[in-house]
Amino acid sequence: MSDRDFRPSASEQRAYAEEGFFVREGAFAEDEVDEIRDAVECCAARATAAAAGGHTYEIDGNVYCEAAGATIQLEHRPGSKTLRVIEPFHHLDARIDRLIDDPRLVEPMRGLLGETEISLFTDKLNLKRPGEGSRFRWHQDSPYWAHFHSDVERLPNVMISIDDATEANGCLRVIPGSHRKGMLPGLEGEGRLGPLFTDPAHFDESLQLPVALSAGSLLFFSPSIVHGSGPNDSTLRRRALIFTYQGGAERMFKVDAKRLAGRSLRGAPGC
Numbered sequence: 001m002s003d004r005d006f007r008p009s010a011s012e013q014r015a016y017a018e019e020g021f022f023v024r025e026g027a028f029a030e031d032e033v034d035e036i037r038d039a040v041e042c043c044a045a046r047a048t049a050a051a052a053g054g055h056t057y058e059i060d061g062n063v064y065c066e067a068a069g070a071t072i073q074l075e076h077r078p079g080s081k082t083l084r085v086i087e088p089f090h091h092l093d094a095r096i097d098r099l100i101d102d103p104r105l106v107e108p109m110r111g112l113l114g115e116t117e118i119s120l121f122t123d124k125l126n127l128k129r130p131g132e133g134s135r136f137r138w139h140q141d142s143p144y145w146a147h148f149h150s151d152v153e154r155l156p157n158v159m160i161s162i163d164d165a166t167e168a169n170g171c172l173r174v175i176p177g178s179h180r181k182g183m184l185p186g187l188e189g190e191g192r193l194g195p196l197f198t199d200p201a202h203f204d205e206s207l208q209l210p211v212a213l214s215a216g217s218l219l220f221f222s223p224s225i226v227h228g229s230g231p232n233d234s235t236l237r238r239r240a241l242i243f244t245y246q247g248g249a250e251r252m253f254k255v256d257a258k259r260l261a262g263r264s265l266r267g268a269p270g271c
């Protein structure tokens with residue numbers, strides 16, 4: 001694995017520039033995906049335990065909890081205790097922390113950023129549990145980060161799909177090329193979170209493309225591509241990890257510390 005060249009090819013660089021994304025199928029082998037799944041469920045169990053004693057609050061009727069060094073979002077069904085998103089989560093299991101240094105993530109990111117020294121900006125675990133996992137409305141990531149980072153176009157994301165993601169279980173959908181318009185206006189009059197959702201009057205929803213991914217595949221995507229996903233009404237899981245990188249040695253979004261990427265492989269065990 002480690003002696004392969006994982007830098008983005010010219011066509012991947014072009015796809016990222018023009019379409020705002022590219023896919024690498026089967027980047028992680030089945031046994032590696034199993035290990036990540038195990039680590040992810042350890043993170044979810046730790047977050048669930050911590051949430052019981054955390055600070056809980058509501059925004060627009062959605063429940064959030066600050067606990068275990070993370071923002072934990074609960075599913076939207078009233079009274080639900082099901083986890084929806086954990087951000088950040090890499091500190092909850094050493095196997096996830098090690099993934100940040102994996103050359104299959106780091107080398108493409110170095111290529112996209114054009115820098116050798118890169119660091120983690122943020123990381124999210126989207127759990128989208130069967131039968132309950134809710135939709136993600138159309139949005140761009142860049143407006144969410146604009147108050148914090150001076151160059152939000154240079155925050156590429158990589159999603160690791162650890163389940164087969166299909167239209168039935170709510171795979172990610174993108175609007176190809178929408179990143180080229182930069183930051184688009186958000187929704188007005190739809191609560192506090194409205195401005196973070198992209199107003200459909202400013203992009204062509206009919207261009208939407210479901211990005212079906214087999215487990216172990218990677219999706220690299222721009223922070224300004226308009227993206228979202230439907231609910232998981234199926235009986236199948238659709239879990240995804242998203243790591244966002246930045247050039248240089250900079251502090252993380254939600255943690256006042258730097259996490260350089262690709263320098264060393266840490267040896268601590270998982271949970």
Ligand SMILES: O=C(O)CCC(=O)C(=O)O
Nearest residue numbers: 124126136172228229240
């Ligand atoms: O995983 C998904 O379905 C959506 C994720 C997403 O858009 C996000 O976390 O910003």
